[in-house]
Amino acid sequence: MSNALLVMVHGSPTPVANEDMFRVVEDLRARSDAAEAFPVVEVGFMECNEPTIPEAIERCIAAGATRVVAVPYFLHTGTHVCGDLPTLLEEAQARYPAVEFLMGDYIGLSPRVTEILAARAEAATASA
Amino acid sequence: MDALVLFSHGSLLCGAGEALDAHAERLRARGDFDRVEVGYLNYSEPPFLDTVARIVEAGAKRIVVVPYFLVAGYFVTSSLPKILNEARAIYPEVEFIVADALRHDAGLADALLDAAHSARPAAQWREPLARAAAACRPSPQCPLYGTSACPKVPSPEAPT
Numbered sequence: 244m245s246n247a248l249l250v251m252v253h254g255s256p257t258p259v260a261n262e263d264m265f266r267v268v269e270d271l272r273a274r275s276d277a278a279e280a281f282p283v284v285e286v287g288f289m290e291c292n293e294p295t296i297p298e299a300i301e302r303c304i305a306a307g308a309t310r311v312v313a314v315p316y317f318l319h320t321g322t323h324v325c326g327d328l329p330t331l332l333e334e335a336q337a338r339y340p341a342v343e344f345l346m347g348d349y350i351g352l353s354p355r356v357t358e359i360l361a362a363r364a365e366a367a368t369a370s371a
Numbered sequence: 372m373d374a375l376v377l378f379s380h381g382s383l384l385c386g387a388g389e390a391l392d393a394h395a396e397r398l399r400a401r402g403d404f405d406r407v408e409v410g411y412l413n414y415s416e417p418p419f420l421d422t423v424a425r426i427v428e429a430g431a432k433r434i435v436v437v438p439y440f441l442v443a444g445y446f447v448t449s450s451l452p453k454i455l456n457e458a459r460a461i462y463p464e465v466e467f468i469v470a471d472a473l474r475h476d477a478g479l480a481d482a483l484l485d486a487a488h489s490a491r492p493a494a495q496w497r498e499p500l501a502r503a504a505a506a507c508r509p510s511p512q513c514p515l516y517g518t519s520a521c522p523k524v525p526s527p528e529a530p531t
Contacts, residue, residue: 248487260442263475270480314486318441318473320389320499321382322514329474329496336493342423345490349499353482359398359473364375364403364435367470 247283247308249281251296252316259291274332283308289323289331296328300335310343311335318351351365374406374431376422378441381415382449383512386503388415389441406431407441412450414512423458427465437470447472 250268256369265286271277272284287299294302303311313332315324323348329346336344350356374396388463391409398407406426410419417425424436436455438447455467473479504515509523519525 248483252482255444257444259412260444262440264432267479270477271483274484276482277480280484281487312487312490312527314483314490315443316483318390318439319379319382319387320503320517321384321387325384325497325500325503329493332450332496333493343492345486347486347490349390349412350479350482350486353395353485353527355485356390356476357394359400359476359478359479360377360394360437360439361398361403361478362478363437363470363473363477364398367374367435367437371466371468 244309245283245307246310246312247285247303248277248281248283249296249299249303249311249313250284250286250316251331252286252288252292253323254291256291258292261288281312282306289327296331297335300339304339304342305337308342310345312345312347314347315349317349318356320349324349324362372432374408374425374434375404376419376434376436377407377409377439378419378436378451379409379411381411381413381512383414383514384503385508385510385513385515386506389499389502389506391484394439404435410444411453412454419454420458420461423462423465426506427462428467431465433466433468433469435468438472440472441474443472478495 252264267284283303285299285302287294287296316329317324332344332346377395389509395407395409408422410422440447504520504522515521516524
């Protein structure tokens with residue numbers, strides 16, 4: 244069983260908007276605990292940018308993944324998280340019946356994000 | 372009194388505030404600020420300026436605004452300064468401080484990895500939608516309104 248992590252991102256007409264996300268993904272790839280759990284990490288975009296989510300899934304499978312774990316890089320329960328992304332994964336599951344597809348929480352649900360918000364507030368008051 | 376306001380875009384979907392409300396609740400529990408509230412630019416309640424009005428009335432002298440955005444794009448660099456100018460004009464005695472958006476942080480890789488370890492099979496992929504429906508307002512603008520997923524007005528022909 245070889246796991247791939249698929250980071251599902253909204254995408255932006257301004258590609259520079261993705262730079263911070265790519266840095267986060269690079270951080271993840273550099274971590275040994277992540278590399279052990281997910282030898283393959285791919286980013287797929289819903290709109291505007293490439294690779295698209297189906298293309299990123301193809302890359303995961305071409306790299307030997309038998310299980311694709313998809314995580315929405317989103318902050319809210321919205322129509323993308325609730326509907327569009329599950330639909331894309333269901334389509335992928337139908338196309339690749341031998342591959343197991345799983346979907347995780349969107350990152351906005353994480354208490355880690357609360358800690359970052361607290362740090363942002365603290366940094367702003369310290370420099371004010 | 373110091374207050375923290377989480378500034379967010381807002382959504383037409385009922386229940387879209389689930390994650391932000393949870394962050395606000397955890398930040399209240401941390402106790403770094405006397406008040407922690409959310410304020411939205413569009414669609415969702417409460418609007419940012421209503422939140423500011425409420426906490427100024429409660430005695431806030433300093434308000435730290437943290438943008439709940441992954442990217443410092445148009446809403447952070449253009450919409451937020453505009454609405455802050457309005458707030459400053461209404462409350463010149465209040466100090467407003469703007470924090471950075473989430474952007475890049477070592478903690479986001481942790482969040483991604485935690486989320487990956489939470490992954491579930493297809494039968495559970497639409498659970499966020501079920502939870503969103505549980506927060507039904509019900510608003511005719513919600514994408515669920517008049518659909519079978521809307522718990523209050525499942526059919527536009529038969530509003531209750």
